[in-house]
Amino acid sequence: MGELLAVSDLHVAYAENRKLVEGFVPGSDEDWLLLAGDVGELVEDIDWALRLLKERFRTVVWVPGNHELWTPGRDPVQARGVRRYELLVELCREIGVLTPEDPYPVWRGAGGPVTVVPLFLLYDYTFWPPGISSKEEALARAYEAHVVCTDEYLLHPDPYPSREAWCADRLALTERRLAERDPALPTVLVNHFPLVQEVTRILRYPEFAQWCGTVRTADWHTRYNAAAVVYGHLHIPRVNWFDGVRFAEVSLGYPREWRRRDVPPGRPRPVLPSRADRR
Numbered sequence: 001m002g003e004l005l006a007v008s009d010l011h012v013a014y015a016e017n018r019k020l021v022e023g024f025v026p027g028s029d030e031d032w033l034l035l036a037g038d039v040g041e042l043v044e045d046i047d048w049a050l051r052l053l054k055e056r057f058r059t060v061v062w063v064p065g066n067h068e069l070w071t072p073g074r075d076p077v078q079a080r081g082v083r084r085y086e087l088l089v090e091l092c093r094e095i096g097v098l099t100p101e102d103p104y105p106v107w108r109g110a111g112g113p114v115t116v117v118p119l120f121l122l123y124d125y126t127f128w129p130p131g132i133s134s135k136e137e138a139l140a141r142a143y144e145a146h147v148v149c150t151d152e153y154l155l156h157p158d159p160y161p162s163r164e165a166w167c168a169d170r171l172a173l174t175e176r177r178l179a180e181r182d183p184a185l186p187t188v189l190v191n192h193f194p195l196v197q198e199v200t201r202i203l204r205y206p207e208f209a210q211w212c213g214t215v216r217t218a219d220w221h222t223r224y225n226a227a228a229v230v231y232g233h234l235h236i237p238r239v240n241w242f243d244g245v246r247f248a249e250v251s252l253g254y255p256r257e258w259r260r261r262d263v264p265p266g267r268p269r270p271v272l273p274s275r276a277d278r279r
Contacts (some may be wrong), residue, residue, distance in 0.1 A: 002030025002058065002109040003086070003115075007268035008065065008192065008232025009038040009251035012049050020265050021049055026057050030109055033057040033268055034116070036250060037065025037192030039101040043077040047091060054095050059105065063118045063231060064088060065192035066211070070154035081158030082166070097197040100174075104181060107188070111272025114227050115181055118128040119191035121171055124164035126215040127197045128268040130208040135164075142207040149211040173215055178224055188271055194231045195220050199240055201248065221245040228271050237261075237269075246273075 005026075012018045026033075037061070039049045046068060054060045068088060071080045100120040107114050109245050125135040126196045132138045142148050151163070160166040179189070194200060195217040200209040212233060221242060222228050228246045235253035239246060250269050252258060258265050 002026075002028045002032065003124040004032050004034070004038060004107050004109060004111065004114075004188070004271040005268035006190070006230045006248065006250045006271050007101055007252060008249075009235060009253050010040065010049060011038060011067070011252070011254060012040045012045050013042065014255050015067055016066075017252060020252065021052065024053065024056065024267060025127070027267075028111055029058060031057055032059040032061070032107060032109070032116075032270065034118075034188075034190050034230055034274075035060065035062040036190055036230050037063050038067040038232060038251075039065070041067045041070050041072050042075045043087070043091070046088065047095075050095050050097050051094065054097055058097065060096075061105070061116055061118050061190065062092055063100055063190055063192055064120055066151050066156035070150070071156060072154060076106070076204060080156040081160065083158070095188030096236075104177075106185065111227070113185055113271070115185045115187045116220060117178065117181070117187050117189050117224070119174060119189060121174060121191055121193065121214065121217065122163060122167035123193055124214045124216070125207040125210045127212050128201055135210070138210045142210065145205070145207050147205040147207040149208065160167075167214060171214070181224075183225070186225045188228050188230065189220060189224065189226050190230045192231065193215075194235050194247075194249075195229055196247070197230075198242070199249065200234065202236065203234065221247070230271055 024045050040046045089099045098117045104115050104117050128138050157163045157166045193213040200212050226245050230248050232251040237249050237253050239248050
């Protein structure tokens with residue numbers, strides 16, 4: 001029987017990461033792979049990784065991270081904002097990779113059946129550090145501390161007036177779609193950004209949290225009957241439990257980060273381990 005596996009933050013522009021991704025192989029022909037964002041920045045790198053992994057895994061599900069939505073000057077594809085996202089969705093459909101724009105698939109292997117829900121929600125600057133009470137104050141502190149996400153320069157919200165406006169629209173769209181799912185099945189929620197602010201409390205630089213999610217998803221794991229939540233972005237792979245739901249941060253991260261870990265990077269991680277495996 002196959003496994004439902006997940007990984008994020010592959011950042012394949014780094015040669016060491018690309019080599020690790022080349023080593024990703026399924027344990028069986030039935031394995032699915034959930035990619036929780038930040039495969040890369042350049043469209044050609046994203047294309048390379050998605051094609052490689054789709055050849056190996058029975059089903060691949062991708063959600064965008066902030067890096068895929070950047071428009072770097074060195075990328076021949078200069079689409080911005082919504083258009084860039086749409087181009088990546090078109091690429092995924094050409095390859096056969098599922099996205100947040102497709103019908104939600106149902107995993108019926110080990111730990112199933114569950115509805116796999118790929119999410120694209122962005123963030124709205126509401127994950128404030130302690131003592132902060134507004135976006136303006138949070139941004140001012142971040143600039144003073146020189147802790148400013150590159151999104152401020154490369155992630156364009158076009159045609160929306162702001163990233164938070166784009167986020168609000170994605171939240172409304174996704175809530176409508178989730179209301180139409182089969183309520184009898186639990187879900188696996190897959191998002192690049194954390195759904196709950198609590199997991200950002202361990203950030204070395206708390207000013208960065210405002211680029212990590214939205215408080216409007218704080219109850220989604222209970223509201224939508226999640227069996228598990230998968231996310232990345234923080235580059236701090238670990239498992240937390242909230243309200244009995246397993247939250248797994250599954251990032252690979254940059255080479256300078258994973259080289260310091262006690263356990264070297266291996267294959268993508270199981271999403272639905274047994275209840276006895278609460279670690």
